[in-house]
Amino acid sequence: MPQSFAQLDPGLGLLRHVALLAEGGAADPDELDLLARQIEAGFLLDVAPENVWPEFSRGLMGAAPGRMLHYLHEIGALEQILPEVDALYGVPQIAAGPAGVDLGLLIEAALDDAARIGAPVSVRFALLTKDVGKSDSPREHLPAHYRHIERGEPRLLALAERLGVPQECRDLALQSLHECERAQKVSRMRAGSLAMxxxxxxxxxxxxxxxxxxxxxxxxxxxxxxxSGAAWPKARLIEAARLACLELDAPPRDIEALREARAAAVALALSSCGES
Known part of the structure; x- marks a missing residue:
């Protein structure tokens, strides 16, 4: 580990070292083995949870946060600092193939895409944590994850409280846990549901x-x-619906009348997009 880390707690220095390794590309397997032995020796055991976040978020905002997460999982560090996220590795998520996709690998890819577009830490934290309720979904239903939101919300809030995560990160993560999957299905929504x-x-x-x-x-x-690198196809529909609502000539003051007007505007916008 570089001498410049000498002023850090050994555990925090290890976290920073892993983040730098990730940004450097593929790590030497021998170096990862050494880091794994340091984890086994207890390097992270005495690190206060609230001290983990400043160092971890530094790596989360780096150029390769997905690879950092992968290395932390591989050496056994993620299980100690973010067990809720570590438990998602090996859990299948619905995808094109019958077997689904490993949720841990999906999170890695999402984080690296967030780095590619220069997303702020709140977006990256949301991608990291929005699926924490899926780790113990009933095996007979996999790769579907029924009621994961009810399981995920208390875990996400406890994780954020334990680490002292900033409120804006907590808020976006909670919003994403509740709403992201709905947004992925907007083309099947009624106009009123999309407006809501x-x-x-x-x-x-x-x-x-x-x-x-x-x-x-x-x-x-x-x-x-x-x-990878593709445009999100739902974004066009969502933006068309949003603009239609914002362009209402004389929005009603009554909230229910306003919602009805928005639903009608969205229906017209979706029709023009070929989504009616």
Whole structure:
């Protein structure tokens, strides 16, 4: 480990070293073996959870956060600092093939895509944690994950509290846990349901938060095999629906009337997009 890490707690220095290894490309297997032995020797056992986040988030904001996560999992460090995320490795997620895709590998790919587009830490944390309720989905239903949101919310909140994660990261992660899968299905939604999805996610009153959520959804989409670098196809529909709602000539003051007007505007927009 470089001498420049001498001022750090050994465990925190190890985390920084792994992040730098990831940015350097493929790591030497012997070096990973050494790091694994250091984990086994207890390098992380005395690190306070609240001290993990500043160092981990530094790597999360690096150029190769997915590879960093992979190395942390491989050497046994992820199990100690983020057991909720580590438990997702080996769990299948529905994809094109009958066997599904390993959730851990999907998270790695999503994080690297977030780095590619320069996404902020809140987007990366959301991608890291939004699926934590899927680790113990009933085996007979895999690769489907029924009721994972109910399981995931308390885990995500406990994880964020333990590490002292900033509130804006917690909020976007929780929003993504509840809404990302819905956003991936917008082409099958009724116009009223799509208008409500826009409302819930800040499209009308919190556009900056809405844009971050859209980034989460797009990175999540591109994480799947064969989609690297592709445009998220649902983004066009969502933006058309959002603009249709914002362009209402005289929006009603009554909330229910406003929602009805938005639904009608969305229906017209989807029809023009060939999605009616």
């Amino acid at each position: 999805l826009l409302e819930r996610n800040g499209a009308f009153d919190a556009p900056a938060r809405f844009d971050l959520f859209i980034n989460v959804c797009a990175c999540d989409y591109r994480a799947y095999p064969g989609r």
